Amino acid sequence: MEPHSRNIESEDTIAALATASGVGAIAVIRISGKDAIPVTQKIFKGKDLATAASHTIHFGTIRDGDKILDEVVVSLFKGPNSFTREDVIEISCHGSEYIVKQLLQLLIRNGVRLAKPGEFTKRAFLNGRFDLAQAEAIADLIYSETEAAHQAAMNQMRGGFSLEIKKLREQLINFASLIELELDFSEEDVEFADRSQLKSLIYEIKRVIDHLISSFDVGNVIKNGVPTVIAGKPNAGKSTLLNVLLNEERAIVSEIPGTTRDFIEDEMVLEGIRFRFIDTAGLRDSSDKIESIGIERTKQKMKQASLIIYLFDVNSTSEKELKENLLELKSYNIPLVVVGNKIDKDKSNIIEFRNFDGIIFISAAMKVGIEELKNNLVEMVNFANFKTGNVIVTNVRHYESLIKSRDALKAALEALDDGISGELLAQDIRSSLIYLGEITGEITTDDLLGNIFSKFCIGK
Template structure:
């Protein structure tokens, strides 16, 4: 008997390309009877008799009226993205044409797909696990080489393989301890405690780098926030403009010109950086400037990297005082500006213990040294090939680590097998929630609702 839920058998359709006028639009159709449904409005080759992965020229007709000349690409189960019968209709990119074709498909029995429903069906039909399904959205949203590489690695199962290996080893010991519980009155040990301890330690040694990689992974995905901090008139806005190669911020000789946080992004060596130009930090009675200064301090707190820009000994001292207030985990970069005006500044400050990068934001002299430093700081955070970029994955890895630590503590205290089994089951549960081995409808709805409708 077919146990597939009715809503998963329905034929769904949606525009898979961006809306708006373009050369072509691609309409995706999938579900039980999708090929027959499209064939009923397609004039050309009989699509039901066509081989999978073949493309056919014809027209989409509403009765005797031709809506458009199209290419219909046939994918037959299970050799499609959703593992269902699917057709992709490539038509001209007119909004009117696309609306008419979708309307015609709906009159024939299809319905408009929900956000992410094609990918959700692919997951439910075993095309890939939940980590890989989420990587589809990340791959679509990738806007730098690093984010593309990370998403592609997850889509191809890099992260999933690590988790599957961890889970398989843990399941073996869990089954042994569960077996002990069945023979509780006979006082037997099927799971050797020393072997279990070594396994848990090995699992924690694998999980911890994944947890630690989240800050780096999140920076890759969202962009590394870099705050440009300094006293008024040291050239922060000029530096931002030089980095972006455009006049983003207003530059004048008047101190306090920048009164709010100005932000923009740039890709350096495949990594996306979010540069934040801030108001110069000083004592002021100007209400608007004061608000800007408070926002500058907030940006400094949130940034992963803080560039302290100065133009002499006095402004360097001010920056050192600000840096002393920041948490130790931040990467701090001290940059001496205006070397074009006073070339001797760098040699005058050479005795300072700080690693100072001398530049001229105005002439862009030595700017490559600064950008190279920023890239090296980010690459220095990388812990390995597998990087965690998803907050949901990070949270469950932290919970898995906590449960495994409880197992180790239980072994040290000599607790009974039933308590060990409970903590191991919790660890298995959290690993299963990441990959979708253990999943709820609410979780799936929450994940896939964030996808675009045609994906």
Template sequence: MAAAIPVSLTDTIVALSTPPGSGAIALIRLSGPDAVRLTDSVFAGKRLRDQPSHTLHVGTVRDGDRILDEVVISLFRGPHSYTREDVVEISTHGSDYIVQEVLGLLLRRGARLAEAGEFTKRAFLHGAFDLAQAEAVADLIASDSALSHQVAMQQMRGGFSQELKDLRGRLVKFAALLELELDFGEEDVEFADRTGLVQLLQEVQQLVRRLLRSFELGNVIKNGVTTVIAGRPNAGKSTLLNALLNEERAIVSDVAGTTRDLIEDEVSIAGIRFRFVDTAGLRDTADVVESIGVERTLKRVKQAALVVYLFDITATTPAELQAEIEALHLPAEVPVLAVGNKLDVASDAEQEAFQHRSDTILIAASRGDGLDELQERLLEKVRGEGLDRAGSSTIVTNLRHAQSLELAARHLEAVLTGLSAGTGTELLAADLRHALAALGQITGEISNDDLLTSIFTEFCIGK
């Protein structure tokens, strides 16, 4: 069970749940045992304490005889609410002044300003969902592509949690039998079938490893793909960036060395977010400012998840292209896509020199020729196992989850090794307990104050 945390659930909390700043509507949310009573004390309209759950009420918020605003009250009675407590949401006009006046009034009447993520924390503590689902709420709010939205929604609805629950359930049965053996240690009996345990552990280990492998894909879905466009000056890097973004983001000039610093922007391709980085042209230069740009380019290339090496078909031979890519000294795990530009002005011979290379595509960035193929090749480079099923299969996107899965995998491996070596029941049971604990930390079945505080402080105040 989740440990108690140093936040009083007897408090009634309040916070602005819409972004700060002027707008048409602002939503102020209260949750706690006095949420209805506090709102009633400032609301001129129907008596909320007499109204049923899931109803809307129009009236005014008043500070004494002074009307602060005309509002709509949404009433949700626990346990049929987000936090499973009484929840009131006050929709005001989106004036900063009005919001501050209403918040100040409710605070004076006895509410407490909510901490970051405290509404969702209360929902977790009251059993509305587990910790993995709670974290998926934050991922859903932050989702900015079709796939990140799909994955967060699936996790929030419990897909990942159910898979973990099934894994733990299978292990708990054998763990219980091992513990039983310890109770009867002097009688030298075995309640747990060792052959069956090995088979079970291998199946569970395989499932855990599959989830771990999905983290690489999940990280791409959640955080996007940092894609550095590198190449010599005047290869057309800025033109390509503008074409991919479909806007004039970077300055385009025939003068070599125009780009001195990194220019970054994002675009979604087939639901995957790519963060493209236009860089300074790679060449030896005496220009101090340009040389700094080249140094930054080389540094950023090594940090990239994917490198697009752009070259001018009319000014580069295949041998030169190969030498230039090798000169980048990229880590082995960073994929490179060679892209030949200026197809529209290249001769037949210049085009044919590269057409036989399977790792190279030819485009005309200024006209947009070949961009569809380029986008397809970019997707292929990051597609990874299971991308097409990412919206429906279980994908791990959270580093904390991946670390817990890795810890569980290590302890499961220790149990398997111990079984083959004839290790005593006490050591086997200890490793199995550690594996179960690691899986339990993901969903919050085993947690502590520091862990919960770390997770929920990443949320916005009103969530």
């Protein structure tokens, strides 16, 4: 990538703790900028870093005047062959908070300033190390907590998503340039861009964008987890099931119906997918005002969920009642897992529900059927496209830009159908290009960059 325009602040030499704060065996302080090597050399007694080869490590001491602050290992990365494409030093010192504080203060007294959140990655982007979508993937990689989130971030960081956007823009730019050329010869009424070819191209690009947009449902789940509501009548065993799934006493278990009047939420990872389980108030008619509020909120939670586990007691639920309840739940159009609980009390009751397909029978109290339920939950989440390596959109900013780009292409298609002037057509295509360019950073503003990199941790 070509370097982006820089400001005065970008010329500073910056430093920050790159490892987690707190006491540890080792702490790493990262320094980047034109003065990274000379400033470090002033406080480092060991190898002459100015003459040392790049990508080498050197043992020595950090000194504040005659006072030895610590024994350290200095890693040297000379630009442009570094993460930021500037000269970079990483000082590995002992993980004492006192040592880290003293070392940073020593660097500041020698003309270095503390880095802002994400400033190292921002410099890497500004220096053309990678595009904006790849930079954002670095933050996703740092915060990834599951296999699926890790794979999605790695794919984006290695340029999978950026390559898709680049191909779309290149195809549009070719036709956009021809239409712009037509505008220069507007008085001569000539057409350089074949309208039928342009229409076919826009349809194809729109198809790809539609696919990327639809992948956000999966991408959002990968990044934020699957919100899974556990619903059912009071005393169906919802809280017991939650405790069994999480393998801890997270929810209150009581024989008194209506004990859970609000929401209990916790997470677990199944086969690389994070599920956010929400235990809710029991569904029933109630004269208790507080419980009634909880039941209404339960219904709202179910409508917002990505997955619903409907739990019923096989001993106290009739076939007719289950049929009525499932009819309402299916009207939400949300994937539904139906679970019959308490088979340890009377397994023969299962026969009553033989006309229902796909019911999983368990005993939450005895931990029977739990593994089958877990496997079913994983199957219910459609990660087929993701697992084949297809590009998945996980970033809401990218999602919004894709929607705006698609809307501009829709307007361009309408312009073509209506025979509208090339000037308005060109404007729609320009808009689509701008929104695609915002994803990769080919079109940027200081406000956009400030908002993105402010969400990074300091030291990255």
